[in-house]
Amino acid sequence: MNDHGHVTVDGANRIEVGRRDGDDMIMSDVSKYSVTDSTSSSLLAKSTKGATYLILLQIGSRALTFLVNQILLRFLSPELLGISTQLELYSISVLFFARESLRVALQRQDDDDTAEPARPESTNPSQSRTISKKQHQKTQEVVNLSYIAIGLGLPLALLFAALYIRNADPLVLETPAIKASVNLYIFATVLELLSEPCFAVGQQQLLYGTRALAETLATFTRCVLTCGTAVWASETNTSLGALPFAIGQVGYAVVLNILYLARIGPFGSDAPFSIFIRPIHPTSASLLWDRFPLARLTLAFNIYAQSIFKHILTTGDSLLIAAFASLQSQGAYTLASNYGGLVARMVFQPIEESSRSLFGRLLHQTTPSSISSNTVKVAAKSERLKRMDQAAEYVRTLLRLYSLISIAVVALGPPFSPLLLYFLAGSRWSNSDAPSVLAAYCYYVPLLAVNGILEAFVSAAASPAQLRAQSVWMVAFSATFAATGVLVLKVWDQGARGLVLANAVNMTCRIVWSSLFVSNHLRLQGAALSYWDALPSTGTMICGFGTSCYLKSIEKTFFRSPWHALHGVAAAGGFGLAM
Numbered sequence: 001m002n003d004h005g006h007v008t009v010d011g012a013n014r015i016e017v018g019r020r021d022g023d024d025m026i027m028s029d030v031s032k033y034s035v036t037d038s039t040s041s042s043l044l045a046k047s048t049k050g051a052t053y054l055i056l057l058q059i060g061s062r063a064l065t066f067l068v069n070q071i072l073l074r075f076l077s078p079e080l081l082g083i084s085t086q087l088e089l090y091s092i093s094v095l096f097f098a099r100e101s102l103r104v105a106l107q108r109q110d111d112d113d114t115a116e117p118a119r120p121e122s123t124n125p126s127q128s129r130t131i132s133k134k135q136h137q138k139t140q141e142v143v144n145l146s147y148i149a150i151g152l153g154l155p156l157a158l159l160f161a162a163l164y165i166r167n168a169d170p171l172v173l174e175t176p177a178i179k180a181s182v183n184l185y186i187f188a189t190v191l192e193l194l195s196e197p198c199f200a201v202g203q204q205q206l207l208y209g210t211r212a213l214a215e216t217l218a219t220f221t222r223c224v225l226t227c228g229t230a231v232w233a234s235e236t237n238t239s240l241g242a243l244p245f246a247i248g249q250v251g252y253a254v255v256l257n258i259l260y261l262a263r264i265g266p267f268g269s270d271a272p273f274s275i276f277i278r279p280i281h282p283t284s285a286s287l288l289w290d291r292f293p294l295a296r297l298t299l300a301f302n303i304y305a306q307s308i309f310k311h312i313l314t315t316g317d318s319l320l321i322a323a324f325a326s327l328q329s330q331g332a333y334t335l336a337s338n339y340g341g342l343v344a345r346m347v348f349q350p351i352e353e354s355s356r357s358l359f360g361r362l363l364h365q366t367t368p369s370s371i372s373s374n375t376v377k378v379a380a381k382s383e384r385l386k387r388m389d390q391a392a393e394y395v396r397t398l399l400r401l402y403s404l405i406s407i408a409v410v411a412l413g414p415p416f417s418p419l420l421l422y423f424l425a426g427s428r429w430s431n432s433d434a435p436s437v438l439a440a441y442c443y444y445v446p447l448l449a450v451n452g453i454l455e456a457f458v459s460a461a462a463s464p465a466q467l468r469a470q471s472v473w474m475v476a477f478s479a480t481f482a483a484t485g486v487l488v489l490k491v492w493d494q495g496a497r498g499l500v501l502a503n504a505v506n507m508t509c510r511i512v513w514s515s516l517f518v519s520n521h522l523r524l525q526g527a528a529l530s531y532w533d534a535l536p537s538t539g540t541m542i543c544g545f546g547t548s549c550y551l552k553s554i555e556k557t558f559f560r561s562p563w564h565a566l567h568g569v570a571a572a573g574g575f576g577l578a579m
Contacts, residue, residue: 005356013044016369021250021386021551026465026522027414029377034188035392036130047088058489060125062235064371066204066342067223067225068223068227069338070424071227071230071231071400072226072227072244073232073335073424073425073426073429074426075230075231075233075234076230078327078328078330078331078332078335078429078432079171079327079328079331079442080175080331080336081177081240081330081331081335082327082328082329082330082334083178083241083242083324083333084170084242084245084502085318085326085330085331085334086164086168086172086318086322087181087182087185087242088209088316088329089315089319089322090160090164090182090185090189091159091188091189091249092315093160093311093315094156094160094189095153095189095192095193096307096311097129097152097156097307097308097311098149098150098152098153098193099146099149099152099153099155099193099196100146100303100307100311101300101301101304101431102145102146102149102196102300103200103203103301103354104296104300104303104459105145106142106200106203106204106296106298106508108345110509112409116192116234121342131337132169137280138204139201139204139205140274140278141280141292141293141296142200142201142204142282143200143201143274143275143276143277144278144280144291144292144293145197145293145296145300145369146197146199146298147196147197147277148300148510149193149196150190150193150194150336150529151191153190153193154190157186157190158186161182161183161185161186162238163577164182164257164346165179165182165407167237169327171441172327172573173329173500175241175242176241176243177239177240177242177243178239178241178242179242180243180246180417181241181242181243181245181246182246184243184246184247184249184250185246185249187250187253188246188249188250188253189249189253191250191253191254192256192257193253193255194257195214195253195256195257197275197276198263198264198275199211199259199260199262200267201264201275202260202263202264203357205341205553207263207264208354210260210264213259213263213524214255214256214259214260214263217255217257217259218251218253218255219252221248221251221252221254221255222248222252223248224248224251225243225244225248225250225251226244226245226247226248229244229248234504240523241350244366252303261275270499277291278291279291281426282300284404286469291556296465300466300467301554302464302467303467304308304435305467305468305476306467306470308466309471309474309477310474312478312481314487316478316481316482316502316503317333317337317485317499317500317502317503320485320486320489320499320502320541321333321489321496321499324485324489324490325495325496328432329433332429332432332433332437333433333434333437333496333497333499335421335425335429336433336434336437336438336441337422337437337441337495339420339421339438340413340438340441340444340445341436341441341445342441343405343409343445344445344448344452347405348402348448348449348452348453349452351398351452351453352453352455352456353451353456353457355398355453355456356456356458356459356460357392358455358463359391359457360392360442360460361458362387362388363387363388363391363457363460363461385525385526385527388522388525388526388527389414389459389527390530391522391527392522392527392529394447394459395453395454395518395529396529396530396533396534398453399453399531399534400533400535400536402446402449402450402453403534403535403536404536404540405449406446406473406540407491407536407540407544408448408544409442409445410442410443410445410446410544410548411544411547411548411551412439412547412551413438413439413442413445414439414440414442414548414552415548415552415554415555416558417435417436417438417439418430418433418439418549418558419558420557421434421435431493433496433497436497437495437496437497437500440497440500440501441500442498443500443504444503444504444507447504447508447511448507448509450511451480451510451511451514452516453470453577454515454517454518455459455510457514457517457521458470458514458517458518461517461518461521462517466517470513470517473513476509477510478507479515480506480509481502481503481505481506483497484502484505484506485499486499487502488501488502515531519531
């Protein structure tokens, strides 16, 4: 400004530049949110790709396991199958309590974690794009936290093994090589936990192909070792008990570690983070011992509390039948649940895992507190609403798909269960309780599917306080499940089939709670989800009901001749075309 109070050209230029700089700063902040629509679409695409990888993984691994089981069933008694199920339950329990809550906590990410695209996978792991320093720090946090699972795993493995041996049935302790089998399961379980740092990096960077490759080859190794050892023992008249399953489990863990290190190890060598635990720089008060982020530790602790009840509910059927049923009944239930759960494990479970990762990103957008511009806040709010709408549409679409699959399973599964077991497992198994258990399990599969996607949303969206509230409800559901299980097993003496009923009651309770949480959460965020829109059409439901009734009326004729069986298959084909 000159002496006469007028703005000089130089001053005007400075003011104009200042205005442009301010506008550019605002527009830069706004653009951060305007591009996140494409980022959300990218996340959906990557989640779909990840789900495809995981589904193919499950199909491949389950197909291998299925083929091996068909061979093993010719050499195994129901009692030995029951023992192998107990050992598998031991391994699953150790792994769950050691790593599950940490995995869920690590999958929750804010906008800073997803602002930059995840690096693409390559056949040559050394070829990758540069990742920001902040992402390197986040990756190191994930690696450090994953070592907590390893630290928890060893004492849990020893404790659970001691409890298993101490409380095992005398028939179990008389099984050949039972102590060697348990020791090998301890070793295999701890060894599998050593792959957690590499697994965590792969999950954070959405390297689903790496996981699919590692787990597929590891599963193949387990199948070959288990089957080969069992066949060798049969040919040489050697009694190995459950040792073939233990040897296969060790092979699985060894191959898993080798492949993860081969694929993820070079990833870390090209970036300033390590797959080994180390301090995080710059240090801050939000880090415990300069290594562990307190926020995620707190979240993992809250999830851990409720995961105890979730595990009891998830594996409660195995716990109850191990406590109240004979080894023969346990074997029959294991066979039926393995066949009945094929669809759930091959299709529903991988979709649930990839959905949980997707929800962890869609539902946790944050607006930097340093930004005070109303324009930016409006843009951020609009983007948050878009993400909530995408999450609601994703849930609705999956529930509708699940409902169509469920109608087919319920209509066709029960009538064909006896025939299926006869051809797959032989007359010894088809004349046991397994066919009726498998038929009942078909009605349970739809509940598994719906609960999986809803709880994936809850685990990603719930606050620590809400997770604690869920834990309280889990206690009530656990009590309901236990009471129902004891009632059907001890009082009504329904055996394994009654246990499916107890599972259905438990799953229904969980679905009701989760569905209310999901709809309320979306409503509070400005989105809407109508469960009625996820139901199939009335015509489809009538078609399914009619097909089920017709097949049940002719079910007993399937064993009379191949023509009668083909008649049933033709009816099932007509139902498929009608859908």
